[in-house]
Amino acid sequence: MSETAEQRANVVGPPPGGPAKRGDPLAVLRKTGGLFIRQREATIFVVAVLLLVYFSTKSSAFYGQSNVSNLLSGIAAPFIIIAIGEVLLLICGEIDLSVGFVVVFAPFLMHYLIDFYGVPVIPAILISLLLGLVVGWVNGFLTVTLGLPSFITTLGTGFILLGLTLTTSNAEPVNVPAAAQSIGKFFGSQNGGYAWSAIIWAVILVAIFHVVLTRTRWGLHTVAVGGNLLGARESGISVARIKYGSFMICGLMGAIVGLQTAFYDNTIDPSAGGYPAMFYGVTAAVIGGTAMLGGSGTIIGAFLGAIVLATLQDGFLITGVSANPLDIYIGGAILIAMIANVQLARRQAAGRG
Amino acid sequence: MTAEPAAAAGAQDGDVLRVEHVSKRFGAVTALTDVNLHLAKGEVLALLGDNGAGKSTLLKILCGFQPPDTGRIVLNGEEVTLKSVDHARELGIDAVYQDLALINQLSVYHNMYLNREKVRWPFLSNRVMRREAREHLEAMGVNIPSVDVQVARLSGGQRQAIAVARSVYSDAKILLLDEPLAAMGVKEAAMILDLVRDLKEHGQVSVIIIAHNYGQVLEVCDRVNLLQQGQITFDKKSSETSVVELTNLVVAEYRAALEARHRSA
Incomplete structure (x- = not known):
């Protein structure tokens, strides 16, 4: 994927974009820059490492076990898991703004089912996860079948979910159902060995969806749909199936994060999740190299992007610096990443003869 | 109606594709009128014609995108109804x-x-x-x-x-190439023509090239059909015709149309 520049330079015959002449210093610079742009995961990995080193020199508490587990399980894991869903959607040319409100509603649904309707814990958890799939299906139906732009679809469904949550809960936080506690720690917990549950889930999901995206027909078709909708259709790819599927995966990720956050914080809070959860997911995806132009993106990149975001957030907190300028850095990171994305897309376009 | 009687006689049982008496109208506009066309195995046929002559309508019928109003499509000796692009593809007809x-x-x-x-x-x-x-x-x-x-x-x-x-x-088995040389440089076009020539040598694939660049296409095709105002007006082996003849035919059509307009005005 990334060594194509060199191969292109070796083409005999019609030169496609006019490969750089050797010895031209500007061209060399451009080539180096191009390599850097293409190695998105490596770049973001270096940034993550630099940040980790920086904060550990600033505070000895940074590498304490409780802080590391909090950084990974408490902060990074939700970003990572939501980013997985958003990466898949962004690749096929859509976005889900509602996922943060699935995060809010899913644990409430579990609470209602267990505490009000006497549903056993495991079915209650499964139904709450199913909620994510259902919301994803509705988003797919509105976007694909009825032809609404996904930005508007999910804006609407997001508000509806928030409204449902606030109405049914009276906007009050509640305790996690006692019966669910013993299973809940496998989702997330701040205590003992279970403090790693959330990040382990996140890593497992990253591994699964990285493989799905890069090694299966589904992943290939997702890229095809986002890269050339008409072409994908002409090739007989079921565009609707890919998009419905991606919305449903994203919804499911939201439900997982919702339950995880509830168990981790040991409370079900109507002010959890919401737009911040969704935007951090999208930010992680963008920083990790997913262009919002469709057709490209990586799960590993989003994972690293989430680690960078979480490190920034946690680092500011633990070093005792005011957290106020934090958003300036995040905003800057988004813009730099996006500039790189757009430049890459331009290069690709220019590479065509 | 084919202008050359030899062309009608050229249709044989060995043809992979025959289009017989195909017509297509869009409302008041007649796109194709009684079009007959045949393609032998391994043959490269150039379907030439100016813009609006009906080339793309014929292409869309052949690749299953739209059905003809009347007429038959015969594939390997059997009449077929192409239900969809996928169906045509299953039958071995594919358009690029x-x-x-x-x-x-x-x-x-x-x-x-x-x-x-x-x-x-x-x-x-x-x-x-x-x-x-x-x-x-x-x-x-x-x-x-x-x-x-x-x-x-x-x-x-x-x-x-x-x-x-x-x-x-x-x-x-039957490849329909829609303006493969459009917007292509000289070297690029040569590459595509070489590709078509290779296909011809292997003899497994029959090709219809739709184009309006006569010169380059004449180099590789076996036969030329000229489509004018929804009718095939010309069917000759490419060795028996020339760019000049083809150009003259199209220009003559243009002049005739121009004169007709002047007369009515």
Whole structure:
């Protein structure tokens, strides 16, 4: 994927974009820059490492076990898991703004089912996860079948979910159902060995969806749909199936994060999740190299992007610096990443003869 | 009605494709009138005509995109009704459109196998696809840097070649090339024509090239049909005609139309 520049330079015959002449210093610079742009995961990995080193020199508490587990399980894991869903959607040319409100509603649904309707814990958890799939299906139906732009679809469904949550809960936080506690720690917990549950889930999901995206027909078709909708259709790819599927995966990720956050914080809070959860997911995806132009993106990149975001957030907190300028850095990171994305897309376009 | 009596006699049982008395109207507009066309196995037929002559209507009928109003399509001696593009593809008729339906972000070999991927469930058999794509492109004489390259990095001619190779590889027996030389440089066009020539030599694939650049197409095709105002007005072996003759025919049509307009005005 990334060594194509060199191969292109070796083409005999019609030169496609006019490969750089050797010895031209500007061209060399451009080539180096191009390599850097293409190695998105490596770049973001270096940034993550630099940040980790920086904060550990600033505070000895940074590498304490409780802080590391909090950084990974408490902060990074939700970003990572939501980013997985958003990466898949962004690749096929859509976005889900509602996922943060699935995060809010899913644990409430579990609470209602267990505490009000006497549903056993495991079915209650499964139904709450199913909620994510259902919301994803509705988003797919509105976007694909009825032809609404996904930005508007999910804006609407997001508000509806928030409204449902606030109405049914009276906007009050509640305790996690006692019966669910013993299973809940496998989702997330701040205590003992279970403090790693959330990040382990996140890593497992990253591994699964990285493989799905890069090694299966589904992943290939997702890229095809986002890269050339008409072409994908002409090739007989079921565009609707890919998009419905991606919305449903994203919804499911939201439900997982919702339950995880509830168990981790040991409370079900109507002010959890919401737009911040969704935007951090999208930010992680963008920083990790997913262009919002469709057709490209990586799960590993989003994972690293989430680690960078979480490190920034946690680092500011633990070093005792005011957290106020934090958003300036995040905003800057988004813009730099996006500039790189757009430049890459331009290069690709220019590479065509 | 074919102008040349020899052409009608040229239709034989060995033809892979015959179009018989096909007409198509769109409201008040007559797009095709009693079109007859035949294609032998391994033959390369150039379907020439100016803009609006009905070339793309005929193409769309042949690739199953739209049905004719009247007339028959005979495939290997059997009459067929092409229900859809997919159906036509199943029967071995595949069109390579100008937009090519390539995915820029994917590698050459993934494009070659798009939606027909080799899979060892649940995983893509990338190694197999890469190797076979390379072998196939080499056999077809398509010159690209590597099958791992993203299609976005290829030139127009290379992209066209990949699209053609993909159709041929997906067992297309009749290939419809829609303006394959449009917007193509000299070298690029030569590459595509070489590709068509190779197909002809192998003799497994029959090709209809739709074009309005007579000169280049005459180099590779066996026979030329000229479509004028929805009718095939000319059917000759390419060795028996010339660019001058074809150009004169089209210009004569234009002059006649112009005079008719003057007279009515």
